[in-house]
Amino acid sequence: MKNYRIPVGLLLSSLLPLLLMPLMAIFLFAGKGGPSHFLQALSTPDAQFALRFSLLVAFATSIINAVLGTFAAYVLSKYRFPGREALLVIVNLPVAIPTVVVGTSLILLWGPIGLLGKYLDPMGIRPMFAPAGVLLAHLFVTFPYMLGAVKPVLDEQEGSYEEAAHTMGASPWQTFRYVLLPTLRGGLLSGALLTFAHSLGEFGATVMVSGNLRLRTQTAPLFIFAQFEAGNIEVANAVASVLAVISFVLFFGLLRFAGKER
Numbered sequence: 001m002k003n004y005r006i007p008v009g010l011l012l013s014s015l016l017p018l019l020l021m022p023l024m025a026i027f028l029f030a031g032k033g034g035p036s037h038f039l040q041a042l043s044t045p046d047a048q049f050a051l052r053f054s055l056l057v058a059f060a061t062s063i064i065n066a067v068l069g070t071f072a073a074y075v076l077s078k079y080r081f082p083g084r085e086a087l088l089v090i091v092n093l094p095v096a097i098p099t100v101v102v103g104t105s106l107i108l109l110w111g112p113i114g115l116l117g118k119y120l121d122p123m124g125i126r127p128m129f130a131p132a133g134v135l136l137a138h139l140f141v142t143f144p145y146m147l148g149a150v151k152p153v154l155d156e157q158e159g160s161y162e163e164a165a166h167t168m169g170a171s172p173w174q175t176f177r178y179v180l181l182p183t184l185r186g187g188l189l190s191g192a193l194l195t196f197a198h199s200l201g202e203f204g205a206t207v208m209v210s211g212n213l214r215l216r217t218q219t220a221p222l223f224i225f226a227q228f229e230a231g232n233i234e235v236a237n238a239v240a241s242v243l244a245v246i247s248f249v250l251f252f253g254l255l256r257f258a259g260k261e262r
Helices: 005-030 035-042 045-078 084-091 099-110 117-123 131-156 160-167 172-200 204-210 220-230 233-261
Strands: none
Touching (some): 005 233, 035 045, 035 233, 045 131, 045 172, 084 131, 099 117, 099 131, 131 172, 131 204, 204 220, 220 233
């Protein structure tokens, strides 16, 4: 067995200030005033609303993108059509585009003076600076995660199973429901967890389209940012630690599920 002490020591010494210590600092500052101060920071109406709103948006984003992402993955995997490669690049662009640019583009489309928003505004329909705008931003930013989790599974499937189902008289929906969907369980769960986790921590696009309105459109990351600006470090870190714990649980749940699937 090779001597592992030197490379492992070098790895830990580089990760300690880069990843481990920043995570430790969150929990140290969050619990600096003791459990009572920690619970008091989380019991404020603003903090509770921000956490509930973030969880609700993340859940809705995961559900909607599970449907849209699976449908997009099916079309891009099972059909060959002109412009397919270009469309595949386009649907993955949100990963490469800065999230602030995403927020700006949504405002220019759905805002009061946007391409579509200027027609909706006279009718009283204003998606921007409202919960609907936050949801649109999160759907845009997280869409590639569901697509990337489901499409590789569909690409690896053999077409003989679908052909056999059609030969036996199954409709397209029955083929998808009883033949394809069971094999997509792992990809769907992985994509949903990644989507949920990314939506929970999304900041750049959200701050642009939400207006950061307290008790209305303020997500947990925006609440943390606002508290830091106001100098309420303990309150900000209390909410940050809750998000960190949720992210850890999702991450280790994903690893455990992936191990079982293997």
